[in-house]
Amino acid sequence: MTDTPFTLTLPFPKVIPSKVEAHIKRPLSSLRGMFADEEAYERMLGQEDTLVYEVFEIKRNEEVGELALGVSVVHPGVVGAEFFMTKGHFHSVLETAEVYYCLQGEGFMVMETPEGDTSVAALRPGTVLYVPPRWAHRSVCTSRQGDLVTLFVYPGNAGHDYGTIEKQGFRKLVIDGGNGIAFVDNPRWKKEAGS
Ligand code: PA5
Numbered sequence: 001m002t003d004t005p006f007t008l009t010l011p012f013p014k015v016i017p018s019k020v021e022a023h024i025k026r027p028l029s030s031l032r033g034m035f036a037d038e039e040a041y042e043r044m045l046g047q048e049d050t051l052v053y054e055v056f057e058i059k060r061n062e063e064v065g066e067l068a069l070g071v072s073v074v075h076p077g078v079v080g081a082e083f084f085m086t087k088g089h090f091h092s093v094l095e096t097a098e099v100y101y102c103l104q105g106e107g108f109m110v111m112e113t114p115e116g117d118t119s120v121a122a123l124r125p126g127t128v129l130y131v132p133p134r135w136a137h138r139s140v141c142t143s144r145q146g147d148l149v150t151l152f153v154y155p156g157n158a159g160h161d162y163g164t165i166e167k168q169g170f171r172k173l174v175i176d177g178g179n180g181i182a183f184v185d186n187p188r189w190k191k192e193a194g195s
Pocket residue numbers: 055070072086087088089098137138139152154160
């Protein structure tokens with residue numbers, strides 16, 4: 001990797017970066033155990049392994065001083081009543097933050113700390129979200145038509161701790177409540193021993 005300044009573009013309307021080092025695809029099968037309605041999940045997966053989200057990464061060295069960046073695209077859809085979402089994670093280095101800039105779509109960032117604080121931030125084109133250190137984060141697309149597209153930037157040394165969320169889930173779920181979008185307590189949330 002050359003260590004010289006570089007530019008890239010996010011050409012509208014697709015806003016996929018002109019420079020991409022990694023394209024990660026997360027189909028439904030990679031999100032087993034993450035949606036509350038397991039029957040709906042299995043039914044849907046039995047029909048098609050739908051693409052739920054994608055990440056286009058500009059890779060940098062995973063070290064202090066570097067910034068990792070990329071574009072996250074969460075596609076529209078539901079599993080039961082729960083909107084399509086990313087796996088979500090804490091940073092392995094918990095004391096690292098992240099910035100998101102919403103480029104397209106409608107959705108929310110669901111966040112929580114190990115201490116039990118929760119927060120849900122609406123994402124619309126133009127919204128800049130600052131996720132402070134210690135907050136796990138998950139993007140949720142609540143449009144039935146369009147993708148939720150965000151640009152993210154985080155410290156190169158942050159790392160991703162997926163395991164904690166895989167075991168305990170997020171405290172809040174974002175669902176289609178019939179009369180609109182609802183934020184409900186996750187009935188299956190359970191503190192992971194030792195976290
Ligand atoms: O670092 C981030 O928070 C983002 O780049 C996410 O990795 C991206 O949105 C995909 O989510 P996840 O890493 O939870 O699969």
